Ligand SMILES: Nc1ncnc2c1ncn2[C@@H]1O[C@H](COP(=O)(O)OP(=O)(O)OP(=O)(O)O)[C@@H](O)[C@H]1O
């Protein structure tokens with residue numbers, strides 16, 4: 001069975017009396033271990049698709065199955081528990097909590113899985129060490145460089161050992177050298193067996209994946225292997 | 227999410243905005259300190275008043291007084307013998323709810339011992355007098371039935387009289403000495419203790435000595451008890467009354483006082499009815515007496531305590547409500563500032579109820595800290611009050627009052643956190659993440 005399975009999934013937004021079809025009847029399967037990029041111009045529906053795949057939102061219509069859970073009509077609580085266990089996010093803007101130091105930022109998902117604090121700490125420390133930040137545990141985000149912040153975000157995405165990691169323009173706020181390094185981390189993760197879904201508008205970045213899905217106006221335009 | 231984690235997050239948030247948090251606590255601090263103070267003050271007044279009421283005879287004390295007959299029925303006046311010993315006997319015989327009956331005769335007399343003499347009021351009483359008037363004995367004994375039966379020349383004197391006649395002498399040494407009442411010699415068989423109000427005791431304990439002039443200016447409810455000179459009823463009658471009114475017998479002499487004690491306070495109304503029924507007969511149906519009870523007086527005291535409690539409680543409640551609104555205001559400002567943080571927490575798997583708990587715990591923590599500051603403020607306030615007015619009934623802070631007030635503050639924090647917490651927990655993760 002596929003890890004991700006969408007059938008005729010749509011997401012509409014109602015703005016006034018106008019209906020915006022952010023996603024329009026999308027069919028998509030992603031298998032465990034794949035490295036997929038989603039590309040398309042601005043406003044094409046990339047983020048909307050990622051929000052659905054990442055269980056941040058439920059579709060307006062259609063069938064959506066993620067990691068064996070039918071989430072077509074899921075409640076916010078149901079979505080929250082699936083994304084806590086199965087999904088990690090890496091955002092363009094890092095989205096770290098400014099008042100928390102590295103270790104506490106990394107352990108955040110574990111707080112909501114209800115792990116005892118000693119175990120949280122041990123796992124967060126290991127995740128931080130895995131991204132090369134073992135010596136910056138007590139630093140707060142403002143004391144770190146952009147690349148380091150994004151590595152904290154990756155550690156946080158991985159700490160719960162999820163099956164899928166999403167990146168929404170994860171290199172958008174970084175210089176090209178640092179961006180390269182972050183992309184390399186995604187590649188290494190995929191080599192280790194994680195399913196990776198990257199959202200980007202940059203075909204070069206999409207080129208590092210093995211499958212590119214191009215969308216336009218809320219529909220899948222084409223699919224290709226770079 | 228664990229409540230301790232929520233508490234940790236909340237405390238960190240409070241610490242990160244110290245000034246704002248303290249501002250939001252002010253209302254709670256005021257509310258809690260005024261609630262505790264009100265409770266302490268009224269508890270103090272209540273205890274002081276209760277103790278005082280007990281000492282002046284309590285609710286059981288009923289005074290049977292003369293009443294003017296309405297002019298329309300004036301011709302009946304002569305029919306009634308007025309208050310006499312027969313009344314006392316009738317009450318004793320027919321009113322089982324009355325435990326003690328104390329008739330008395332009074333006399334303004336010159337009392338003397340050694341080289342001192344003074345004009346004072348002397349009472350002829352029965353042993354019941356000591357029970358009805360709630361007397362204690364300091365040295366010697368009360369008057370007994372034997373004193374009355376035999377018409378002995380025994381006297382029990384109050385503390386004030388003792389110190390006038392024998393200044394500096396101890397009560398034990400006064401017992402057995404001779405006192406002259408209108409030149410008749412009496413033996414002092416007992417000395418009463420010094421009756422005083424709690425506040426006087428405290429003042430004395432605090433080492434404050436007051437000038438006598440200042441003391442005499444203040445109304446002293448125990449003056450009568452402290453200046454008592456008590457002799458047997460029969461002795462009073464035969465020694466000082468029989469000669470002046472030869473037609474009177476001891477049974478028919480008009481009393482100067484008639485007080486009784488109700489045995490069971492829960493049957494107070496029935497007891498009053500029994501007295502009325504007895505006196506109806508002895509007074510031959512003439513309505514020339516009245517029952518003067520402490521009930522109304524006590525009711526008035528109780529209701530004034532209640533009013534103090536109510537107004538203090540109202541002020542405290544209002545400040546707690548205002549404090550709660552303050553917290554709600556701060557929490558709303560705080561969550562709109564933290565939409566993005568909440569979005570991040572939601573994105574990593576927090577559920578709505580985790581966010582709800584976090585906000586509620588934070589606002590309860592603010593209220594709780596405010597409550598503790600309020601307790602400190604109340605303690606300080608009480609000290610200042612005691613310093614300013616040491617003579618009043620000292621405020622008494624009880625653990626119950628403190629717990630109640632802090633609990634009230636916590637409730638205010640909880641209630642005012644609900645709306646902000648609901649709003650925060652209903653945020654949509656995507657729009658919260660996009661929020662700038
Ligand atoms: N909450 C919303 N309410 C109304 N319309 C929305 C909402 N979210 C997205 N849209 C619309 O849906 C469409 C797809 O938006 P989406 O954010 O998925 O685009 P995108 O491909 O991620 O663009 P970009 O590359 O600029 O991030 C857009 O037309 C957008 O205006």
Ligand SMILES: [Mg+2]
Nearest residue numbers: 043046047048
């Ligand atoms: Mg986007």
